[in-house]
Amino acid sequence: MSRCRWWFASPRYNRWVGNVESERVTGASIPDNRSSLARRAVRSFVPGKFRPAVVSLVRPLLYRGNAVHCACCDGDFSRFIPHQGRPYAKCPRCGALERHRLLVSYLRERTDLFAGRLKVLHVAPEWCLQLELRRLSNLDYVSADLDSPLATDHVDLLDLPYSAGSFDVVICNHVLEHVDNDRRALDEIRRVLRADGRAIIMSPIDPASPSTVEGLDVHTPEERRRVYWQRDHLRRYGRDFADRVASRGFSVDTIRYIDQFDATQVQRQGLRRESALFSDDDIFICHCATAA
Template sequence: MLIQLSILARPVIYQIFKGDRFTDPIDGKSYRKFLPYGYGKQRENALSPGTLSLERHRQMWLYLKNETDFFSKNIKVLHIAPEQEFLRRFKKMKNLDYTSADLYSPIVDVKADILDLPFEDASFDVIICNHVLEHIVDDRKAMSELYRVMRKDGWGIVQVPMKNSLAETYEDFSITDPKERQKHFGQYDHVRWYGMDYFDRLKSVGFEVDINYYSQNFSENDQKRFALQKNEILPIIRKL
């Protein structure tokens, strides 16, 4: 219901926020401002009024458009816990054999536990799994499932909340109270803050990993225009 209401409200929202200071590359529309967003301290101009995209979503979209054949090649895609704007757009793309999956969401194609995916080995060319693993205690098991269902020469994007200043991931599974989890891990339902050893975890199950600061490919003016975070990492995985 909330998703449908947000879609219906978009024409009104656009009229309120339209301008020329910011551009959302996902819908191509320009706005005078974006909305603040964040748990605790909020980031200014983070949330696009049109697509409800955040910095990480816009960075991923730009990467897919500029650096891959995602929008033109016939490929089989698995999208875990899909963002609503991506789900809506990807399902319309005729070149994609697109499957969305989640354990709880009512809008996905398949109800699935990332720890035990109901797909055969080597089923997908591309896997997108953003801001999921920080919720999973046995994240290596989840990573190994993603590796299992990815085809050889396949690739994917697996974003997580990270602190680039942390060499090692901070996790403590004895912390179960939602308020304490928000205090320690940034959100009430997270079980860790990932550090730079996140990429070692991905490598440990077999993936090749590209630690890609894709936003830095753009000029400072374009970083501001698209409202990107300069030091946000786009983790790209490959199965060779």
């Protein structure tokens, strides 16, 4: 069998084709599946470590235009692309979602992160944020995750290997709802912060629930998705989230930065998650209370 024929007969090729066909069939609710096709292709041919960089080069070619703007990579495109059922969510170049674009705008406009000499710990680093932060020569940047190839350090958030008072800033987005013991994680974050340091935290919040839902008799991924909104979520935070963080020794400011933008800007920059399930508009700035 020739090399070419071997490839077209291979399970990998047929699995990929099968996925593409499946998406064509089910794609009626998704207005644009070009990104999915590109993603399938990259997953098939490119090792995981290099995928974000390759996607950032290839996918923008499919979405040239000026209808939307991504604050993370400063790119203009014809549209944002579908992600987890949301039709206009992800940046074609850097993969930023609504919350990432909102956070970068906030960090750039309202903090000293882009100018101050700071030591930053980025927990569970997102490629789109990491790309921006690693470029900043004023930052001493460290990223940490249990096993992500994007992280410089592979560590357990519940038992960080850093000395007390090591960092000026800890960035922790959409992580706490995934860990067994979020209070222990907050204790660790606070421990590694300097006395005048702060944690910048975002999490999905259920605005309809006054308190956090957790500890239920929920065990399977499907049950967790139904009760906690995602297969790997271990709780569903309610409106008590800021109090919950404050109970671990932080002074918490809840920033509704999205209110700074009018409806046209929100739409063009893709800042609000189109989901009836939960809100992730709030940015929680958590100061070590001892600094007060």
